[in-house]
Amino acid sequence: MKILFVVSEVEDLAKTGGLADVAKSLPISLIAMGHDVRIVKPYYKSLADKYDLDDCCPRQQLYAHKRRYEFGVKALSLEKVPVYCVDYPEYFNRQGLYSDGYHAYGDNAERFAFFSAAALQAAKALDFHPDIVHCNDWHTAMVPFLMQADNSGYFQHTKSVLTIHNGAFQGTHEFADIPFLQPYEQLQQQLDGNALNYLRMGIRYATRINAVSPNYAQELLTPLGSHNLYNEFQARRSAVSGILNGCDYQQWDPATDPYIPANYTSDNLDGKAQCKQALQQECGLPANDSVPVIGMVCRLTEQKGFGYILPIMANLLQHNVQLVIVGTGDPSIADALKTHRDQHPDKFRFIEDFSVKLAHLVEAGSDFFLMPSLFEPCGLNQMYSLAYGTLPVVRAVGGLKDTVLDLHSAPEYATGFMFEHPDSTALLNCLRRALLFYHEYPDLFAAMRIRAMNTRFTWQDAAVDYERLYTEAQANG
Numbered sequence: 001m002k003i004l005f006v007v008s009e010v011e012d013l014a015k016t017g018g019l020a021d022v023a024k025s026l027p028i029s030l031i032a033m034g035h036d037v038r039i040v041k042p043y044y045k046s047l048a049d050k051y052d053l054d055d056c057c058p059r060q061q062l063y064a065h066k067r068r069y070e071f072g073v074k075a076l077s078l079e080k081v082p083v084y085c086v087d088y089p090e091y092f093n094r095q096g097l098y099s100d101g102y103h104a105y106g107d108n109a110e111r112f113a114f115f116s117a118a119a120l121q122a123a124k125a126l127d128f129h130p131d132i133v134h135c136n137d138w139h140t141a142m143v144p145f146l147m148q149a150d151n152s153g154y155f156q157h158t159k160s161v162l163t164i165h166n167g168a169f170q171g172t173h174e175f176a177d178i179p180f181l182q183p184y185e186q187l188q189q190q191l192d193g194n195a196l197n198y199l200r201m202g203i204r205y206a207t208r209i210n211a212v213s214p215n216y217a218q219e220l221l222t223p224l225g226s227h228n229l230y231n232e233f234q235a236r237r238s239a240v241s242g243i244l245n246g247c248d249y250q251q252w253d254p255a256t257d258p259y260i261p262a263n264y265t266s267d268n269l270d271g272k273a274q275c276k277q278a279l280q281q282e283c284g285l286p287a288n289d290s291v292p293v294i295g296m297v298c299r300l301t302e303q304k305g306f307g308y309i310l311p312i313m314a315n316l317l318q319h320n321v322q323l324v325i326v327g328t329g330d331p332s333i334a335d336a337l338k339t340h341r342d343q344h345p346d347k348f349r350f351i352e353d354f355s356v357k358l359a360h361l362v363e364a365g366s367d368f369f370l371m372p373s374l375f376e377p378c379g380l381n382q383m384y385s386l387a388y389g390t391l392p393v394v395r396a397v398g399g400l401k402d403t404v405l406d407l408h409s410a411p412e413y414a415t416g417f418m419f420e421h422p423d424s425t426a427l428l429n430c431l432r433r434a435l436l437f438y439h440e441y442p443d444l445f446a447a448m449r450i451r452a453m454n455t456r457f458t459w460q461d462a463a464v465d466y467e468r469l470y471t472e473a474q475a476n477g
């Protein structure tokens with residue numbers, strides 16, 4: 001099949017979170033199966049600064065609202081996957097992808113409406129006739145509508161798939177503030193008040209919609225888990241499904257990881273102890289092998305469970321434990337973490353940074369990985385943690401529920417610790433349960449660690465499921 005993969009970020013090229021991991025791994029796996037996959041993404045400043053690429057086809061024009069948008073298409077290759085980058089400096093040559101670090105760019109709706117149309121235009125310019133256009137999250141959720149509104153006939157036989165990596169971000173903006181979309185008068189009927197919701201448009205117009213885990217797909221069909229899009233998801237119920245993300249075991253393998261000071265396998269965990277020591281040193285925490293280290297790496301946002309974590313920090317840090325949190329994002333969460341860091345310098349270290357190297361060191365050097373998310377479409381870090389023998393402590397939600405088995409529910413298969421209720425007490429009890437298990441049952445803890453390391457969620461499996469989804473989209477519309 002010919003697949004045009006339209007996405008706002010791709011690992012190794014531009015990344016703010018898990019979307020980028022998927023945008024690299026899935027196309028690579030699909031290409032390995034023999035499909036012709038091309039990625040289209042914006043030519044951000046970070047890319048333009050790094051690669052000074054030439055246009056790979058004549059410069060392109062789009063017209064809207066009495067304005068001419070002239071843009072270039074640059075090509076590069078990411079492990080055999082052709083990547084086309086839409087070069088429109090006015091919208092993409094900026095410091096951040098979506099924000100200046102504090103505030104989202106005011107014209108994000110305009111930027112990504114334009115990008116979505118430009119991605120389709122690029123396919124035409126390159127004479128690439130896709131069977132499937134695969135779009136991802138709100139940034140590219142207008143693509144199915146734009147394909148349908150395109151009256152050139154180019155996409156007449158093309159089907160669309162929208163993958164929801166995070167349904168909480170919907171791209172809701174005043175329609176009047178999106179110059180690029182003004183010519184589409186039919187959108188007036190799709191507004192909620194005066195606002196256009198991109199994700200909702202994707203749900204309405206995509207041939208198929210999938211979530212990044214089966215459990216999250218189920219949650220999207222419930223009033224509580226639908227991010228206020230219950231009616232939309234219900235209306236497309238038969239087109240909604242879930243495919244669990246994979247884990248990139250080439251990047252995340254403690255046996256070969258170049259970012260960590262010592263490699264290790266499930267047969268010989270000596271290197272893990274060295275990684276723990278290195279992590280403690282790096283963080284300025286007392287180097288002590290017998291103290292359990294809890295690690296966390298994430299965007300600093302409510303989604304990741306800080307509403308539960310912050311209230312119990314003092315209680316948790318009363319225990320014989322060390323906690324390391326690495327992340328960037330919401331300044332109010334960062335401030336609260338800094339306050340706790342100052343109060344507990346021997347037990348807690350917060351590192352406000354986006355660092356791939358540190359992310360790997362935390363995965364390798366910790367005993368537990370904390371991921372008590374409010375919601376979690378799939379979650380990748382718990383998969384990395386399992387591979388590194390770092391037992392995840394998670395809430396039973398979204399993809400976390402599909403990937404971690406709790407000690408209580410299945411002792412002989414367990415790979416981590418899970419709590420149900422979205423509150424701080426439940427989290428604290430779960431953490432205490434995990435710490436007790438570490439101290440009281442070292443043999444069982446070691447066995448659980450090995451079981452976790454041998455758990456596999458591969459991109460090959462996920463790609464087979466996507467192939468099936470594309471085939472269904474083609475067959476049934």
Ligand SMILES: Nc1ncnc2c1ncn2[C@@H]1O[C@H](COP(=O)(O)OP(=O)(O)O[C@H]2O[C@H](CO)[C@@H](O)[C@H](O)[C@H]2O)[C@@H](O)[C@H]1O
Nearest residue numbers: 017018019165298299327353354355359377378379380381
């Ligand atoms: N400070 C930091 N330094 C270094 N690396 C950092 C970092 N903060 C985050 N990362 C990295 O970003 C990625 C985060 O991926 P997740 O899937 O856990 O969450 P995210 O919410 O971004 O993704 C959304 O999309 C993905 C993909 O579908 C879903 O799994 C997920 O549930 C959904 O919320 C990981 O690779 C992690 O290591």
